[in-house]
Amino acid sequence: MRLHRLHITAFGPFGGAQEVDFDDLSTAGLFLLHGPTGAGKTSVLDAVCFALYGSVPGARQGGSLRSDHALPDVRTEVTLELTVSGRRLEITRQPPFARPKKRGTGTTTEKAQSWLREYHAPAGSWKDLSRSHQEIGEEITQLLGMSREQFCQVVLLPQGDFARFLRADAEARGRLLGRLFDTRRFAAVEQRLAERRRTAETQVRAGDADLLAGAHRMQQAVGDLAELPLPELAPGEPGLAEAVLEWAAINRSTAREWFTIAHRAQAATESAQAAAARVLDDVREVARLQRRFAEAGERAARLEERSGAHQEDRARMERGRKAEAVAPALGLREATETEHRRAAGAETRARAQLSETFSEAGAAGLAAAARKAAEELGGLESARRGEQRLTELATERTKLDRQERADEDVLHDAEQWLSEWEATRAGLQTRIETAQEAATRAEQLAVQREPAQARLGAARLRDQLAGDTDEAHARVLAAREQAADARTHWLDLKEQRLKGIAAELAANLVDGAACAVCGATEHPAPARKVDGHVDQRAEDAALAAYQSADERRAEAERRLGVVREALAAATAEAGDTPTGRLAEQAEELERRHTEARGAASGLHAAGEALRRAEHEHERRLAAHQEAAVRGASRSARRDALARETATLEEELAQARGSAGSVAERAAQLERQVSTLTEAADTARVAADTAQRLKDADARLADAAFRAGFDTPQAAAAALLDDTAHRELQRRLDAWQQEEATVRAVLAETETAAAADRPPADVRTAEQSAAVAVRRMREAASARDAAARRCSELDRLSHRATASVRRLGPLREEYDRVARLATLAAGTSADNERRMRLESYVLAARLEQVAAAASARLQRMSSGRYTLVHSDDRAGRGRSGLGLHVVDAWTGRERDTATLSGGETFFASLALALGLADVVTDEAGGVRLDTLFIDEGFGSLDDQTLDEVLDVLDSLRERDRSVGIVSHVADLRRRIHAQLEVVKGRSGSVVRQRGGDGG
Template sequence: MRLHRLAVTAFGPFGGTQTVDFDALSAAGLFLLHGPTGAGKTSVLDAVCYALYGSVPGARQGGGQGTTLRSDHAAPATRTEVTLELTVAGRRLEVTRQPPWERPKKRGTGTTVDKAQTWLREYDAAAGTWKDLSRSHQEIGEEITQLLGMSREQFCQVVLLPQGDFARFLRADAEARGKLLGRLFDTRRFADVEKRLAERRRATETRVRDGDAALLADAHRMQQAAGEAMELPELAPGEPGLAEAVLSAAAVARSTAREQLTVTACRLAAAESAQAASGRALDDVRELARLQRRFADAREKAARLEQGADAYRQAQALMERARKAEAVAPALDLRESAEAEHRRAADAEARARALLPERFAAEGAAGLAAAARRAAEELGGLDSARRAERRLAELHAERIGLDRQERADADLLQEAEAWLDGWEETRAALQDRVETAQRAASLAEQLAVRREPARQRLTAARLRDQLAEDTERAVEQVRSAQQAALRAQQHWLELKEQRLTGIAAELAAQLSDGEPCSVCGATEHPAPARKVAGHVDREAEERALAAYRRADEERAGHEQRLGVVREALAAATAEAGDTPTGQLAREAEELEQQYAHARGGAAELHAAQERLRQAGQEHERRVAARQETAVRAAARVGHRERLDRERAALQEELDHARGALDSVAARAAQLQRRTALLTDAADAARAAEDAAQRLKDADARLADAAFRAGFETPQAAADALLDPAAHRALQHRLDAWQTEEAAVRAVLAEADTAAAARQPPVDVESAEQAADLAARRVREAASAHDAAGRRCAELDRLSARAAQAVRRLAPLREEHDRVARMAGLTAGTSADNERRMRLESYVLAARLEQVAAAATARLLRMSSGRYTLVHSDDRTGRGRSGLGLHVVDAWTGRERDTATLSGGETFFASLALALGLADVVTDEAGGVRLDTLFIDEGFGSLDDQTLDEVLDVLDALRERDRSVGIVSHVPDLRRRIHAQLEVVKGRSGSVLRQRGTG
């Protein structure tokens, strides 16, 4: 990565536009960025970082973006902007960023906020022009990060070497070094491996315990199924030997259950045999009792039949007389039907004659038919008169319609004249409403532009207030977590000290007579140490250590959450500013009310325009209606005269046809009713004559049929007839008597029934009680046998389930042992990990070893061959090993801690470490070439000779085509470095001046 040009406007201390030509500065290889304190040297580096990542380095970002980046010296109408031109990965790019800007409104008073803007362009060497790539913040951020291969934190640590950071790195403990290296080299994936293995260890341990618990639960179920004949092992889930103990106890319970099943089967067979014998005896007794009851019932029925013999003979005589009368029944039915038909015909004739005038009372059927024909002929002659009457009604309706139309036209003409008289005033009022609505619409558009920024700022202010409260709570949580972690650490250290003091007692507990001591090798142990009260074993120490780790992890989590809340608070403050939330809410509410009022007025625009258009159409319609009314009035005069002439002719024709009635229709209805009545009366007279003849014929046939059947009169035959229901009832009585008599004779003739009747009565109840007792004993034996069978089946099922569970648990136990060993090894808690080094620390130690080697190459030159940086795996204090950093002094030949270096030695050692770290991080990031580096302060602590040696090392970077910018206000550097970028401070803001660049 090589920087070419930087342009800043209204950024930091720079009120106007300042440009830096890095190509000219980098030509000398080494250049100086100097100026008085507070002039803005570091702001140049902030501008580079902001152009690439959209934010400044973490220690200086404050509010992060927006108004905190803007210069206080800038004019109100000048927008903050940073443009950086650079070459990376063979591509020449230009990045332009503008943070959010609160500017004065173009119209009216007050301010409005413009959103942040970002542009990315690439130089096309073939065309010699710049082409746009993107305007999206997210796309540009991803593109820059991918090309550089570094995050913002890595860039600020590698390219913008910060003042004091590496001095602290030299003096830091292993934990602090681990955090910095972890951010630079992104070793989170190794920490995730540790976490994943720990989670897998807990998961497999839980699965094993759950499996043992399920197995023990099955054992309890087997104990319940077997009763009290099974003893469970006194082992807890997870303890060895539980599976074997459960399977052995299950085998004993299954054997006992099968013996009980055999005993209950023998009892069931004996009870079933006794039940069969009692059942056969009960059947014999019940059959003898049935035969005795059968003979007694037959004797009683025979006596009842003898008493009813007379009634049976009378019923037989009645049935014989009814059969003879059935031959006369058709003639009776025919005569009854003829009589009913004659009565209906006579009644109908009387009703029809009652409706006729008196002059037709003596007329026969032929006379009535002739009168009906004459009335129908007269009715046919009135068709022409009816048409004339209908036409006369139509003429009358047309005349009424003409009168109604004339009155309507008069009203319409009067209304149109009145409406047209006020047209000009109406049109002017509607036009005024349209213009008022248009002005409201214009105002609503202006207010709509201001609404969204006001709402966003109000939302940010509310979030700012909430985050301020969250920050206070998070600070308190961090303070509490830090205190808890310190207490847990102190407790662990105390327990560890106590355990080290009593370790001799643990070793003595392992001694045996005749066996050599693992410490001194002696086979005699005359006075082994004894555990005292309050002895701390390894398990107690490990529990304290685990509690300390949990407290430390909780503290780190709270600190991380505090950082996130603070970043969010800074972002919200940048967007909302310092204006109180209540004031922003009132401003937003006032703006919303103005917008709602303006929008309500604008909403009337369409309606007002529509009413104006409708009023114009109404004006045209009214004018046209007035003209049409005049034309219709002229046409109505001739139409009315034609109607009057036709009406007079038709009235004369109708007066002749109506006669004495009011209308032709009334005359036609009169003739129609007369024709219908005469026709009905003629038909009724003919029907009555026919019915009288049929009744006479039916009387003759009935008399002849009664005589042939043997009855003296037809009425006697009718009396002898039975209706179907009575006939069926009488026949049923005769059949039932005969059937019952035959059945009684058959029962009394049975030999076995008669023999049973001669024996004494039997005792059925005693036999039933004996059979019930035998059945109850069978049920009890069967229930016991079924229970024993179910017990055997349940024990077999649970035993098979337990055996299957034991087979499933075997690989789970193996997996748990394997994962537990790996998790302990990567977490540094396993005995196999001698240096107690975590996996992440191991990877960081390798990176630190590379950094120390790369830094030593430059430190030897800066210290005239005296100092060398080396990486150490030794444990520091009671912590873990892997991240130690020592310096070797060639003058004394001793290795000592980097914290013992003097101020000047610490500076050039940290500078060498920073340059070495830049090389390693560059290689780690994929070999991205870093052609421009910046070093911020620290040279004032060096003497002249050391300063020359340091500058020689930095100047040697040109061999790798690098340029180094030194940020310092040391006067001696101005004489030694010719290429300079000076920051000049003034009342109107700072300005940049380049010197010694040709």
């Protein structure tokens, strides 16, 4: 990567447009970036980082990138032209910009923008590639092969970070190297192995717990037969599976022995029970036959006792069969009599509803009267329609009256509302005009309010800066006094050293060696150091103290100037008016503006109210006119209804006669026709049923005589209904069946023989059989329990064996993963140096960095120092990130924290350059043709500075250009290519002098 050109506008301390030509600076290979403190040297490097990655280095993030010296309408912009991976690119970035509004007051914020272009050599022009922040960031990161943190560490070499790196402990070095080399994947491997170890351990423990649970169930199944206790091992302990399987095998053998014993005992009890059951069956059979013979004798005696009742039932059954021939005539006569009584009752009820005129009339007379009433009813149909029309006319008149009352209310409301219309409209128009005036006044006050607030803020800042100015002035006076005292002290020590320089030179004289002053080889009376002699170290310390005090003085004066400039600007904006008075004015303007805005807020509501009122006026006026039209139409309709009503009432008076209405008259006729018709029908039915009753009496008398009964009543008494017939037949059949059964039982040979034997003892036989059954059941239960115990133990043992087989691979996996996890975490006994995997990778990287840095450190230190990597453990921590320096003068190895200030600088510089080489190689070999080295050269003496510059100058052999960021005055004489940053009241500017002296 080589930088060509950087263009900055309104960025950091640069108020205007500035341009840096790196091609011109890089011709000498080594150039100097210098300027006073606070001028903006670091801002140039921030601009490079911002152009590439869209953000500044981490330590300076969060602040505003825009210059306070820039004009309001000038946008902040950074453009960088560079070559990377053989491609010439131009990157332009603009952060968010708050610019003044084109209309009105205030500001509006424009979004951040980015452009990426590539130079097309054949066409000699630039080609646009992208305007997306994300795409540009991904493209640059891919081309450089470095993140922003890596770029800031290897291109913008911060010496202070590497000085701290030299003195840091292993943890701090690990954090820095981890950010640069991105070893998160190795930490992820450690975490993944730890997670897999925990998962495998959980699975193994769960399997062991399941195995122990099965063992406990086996122990419950064995019960009191267990000969050995359950192994007392916890889940995860070695040997658990073998102990459980061995214990299970012993208990299975014991359970099978008990099953064999129980099986034999069951066979013996089954034989005894079968014999007792046969004896019991024989005794029960004898007892049954004896009971059967005794019961048959008792039943024969009961049949003899009921023989008389049996003869009566047989006679009754015979009479009932004869009466069945008379039953049809009896049923016909009873049905005819019932029908006649019903018809006579109906005739009586029908005649009771007739008037006296028809009480004696026959069926024919009643039918003729009904026909006459029906003819009169048919003549009333036309009168019914007229009466219905009269009802409709009355309903219509009522509707017209209701509409008339509603229209009268509408007319009254409309006339009352319209009479107040002019006053309402005038009031609403006044509200609108008042709100419009308030809105105009609010706009005028808004214009005055913002300048008043600005003056108030400036006045408050003025009051604050006045106090800050006094404090800053006091600090300047104190710093000047301290600087003067330090200078006086340094000059005094220098003068004392010059006075005693002879003694300092004499200390180096050796007999036989020439004197550096006079050349003599003999030194008879060399000068001696007196008390209070000042050597070069004391003088250098005094000079450093003076320089530090002078820098503090300059910084105090700069801050005083900044505060005074800010105070002058605030005073110019606020004037001499007291802050309290400005605050009162601003508060008054705010109050008046608030009141005006409140009054103006009713403008929209007043306008809406006026529009609603005008719409209501139009609606009320139209309603008034429509109501008047409807009233005229109703008058004509009411006259027509009156004429039609009079005609209909005259016609209906004739039709209804003495009745209240035509409908009432029709109802009277309908009832009369129905009553006469019903009376004629019931009279005909009653005469017919009387004749049929006489015929049924004659047929009944004839049937009773032929069946052998003296009277019909005797035949009716002998007749049996279905229930009585079934009951009588059942008793006769039961008698015959019982008689046949008793004779059959008494004739049985076995039953009679059993009756001659002694009574059977069933109870004793049952007790013997019950004892045999109980013993057989107990033996069967014992045998079943033993079988279940064996089956359960077999099942649990098979399950335990399967669990052990299933746990075998899990245990092997757990052992393997546990060894890997503890090895990667540095806690394994095999890891002698207790080095984590990530630390191991970082240690390898640190070893590469130390080797690359040692080549340059030996040259800077004239071959004295060499950086070496150490794997030794630091205290109780883990090893792998130790860094030592080997001193060739003493031949001893010591910690880098023991280096002096100057030694620390060139050691950290060598480390930074070595780290840049290693990171570059890991990034895919991207060439870094431009490097920047931050402060730290002021701590070097002249000889060491020459050696450091030689090393930096040697980087040109790799076609690199190195920019040194420093304010050391001696470097300006040694390095001709310079970029100077000069600060001023309107912002900083850059001045460039190329390697050719231009």
